[in-house]
Amino acid sequence: MSTNPPQQLDPAAAIAALVFPGAGHLLRKRTTRGIYAAVGVLGLFFFGLLIGGIDAVDSKEDKVWFIGQALVGPVTFAVDYAHQSQFKAYDTVSKEFRTGYPDEHRVKTVNGWEWEKLTPAEIDAGMGPPNTKGLGRLNEIAMLSIVLGGMLNLIVFLDALMPPPEKSGKAAPKPAAGGTP
């Protein structure tokens, strides 16, 4: 009867992988794999941000997408915090917390940050909201890219948690024909 070597999970590597993509592999001395995994996950994340802008990460308006995006790690929460606190404001009429329209700008009032209408002269002068909202297909592709980064990071996290193939016995050479199993 053959027995595999005991499989050991690595909680420290798992925590490191949660904090930063690929860090779990770096902790397990699998440096090359960790670096490439980080490039893949963060590449998808920042590519999504590049094409969709900061609006691609929005825990309030795109909650379901955000669940997948959160798998990338703390960087997603940091971007979402910046988005909610630095780029959004309250609608003065509906009291909705939202991204600004092209004819509005963000002003600090006694009630907090609110959107204020601009005059045509102010719009011509280049005033407007701090970011433009991502729309249509581009916004979808941007959010999808970041969610794919999150799902990829889930695989990377599990790989960091599990023992490497050479230790778990998966990569053990097969016995020769006629040899003892």
Place this chain on the structure above:
Amino acid sequence: MTTLAYTPFIDALPVHNEWYLLIIPIAIFIAIGYKAIRCTDMKNYPREVFIFTMQILIGLGLLAAAMTLVITVLIPLLAPIPS
């Protein structure tokens, strides 16, 4: 604040007409990350990343062609719109 100038990572990239090309970098990043943990021998890593990228792109291309065929040929045959 100004909205006239494009700010990377803040504003959406104005590439609405070239959206289909965005699948290429996404496929490359997926292949880089996935093969980082699934590649058995890292000596073959660049080759495996290239093959996996091509598999994603060709697979999506075939899927797009098949869907186009269904929508433009098959559905009009099955349910013709009366003129």
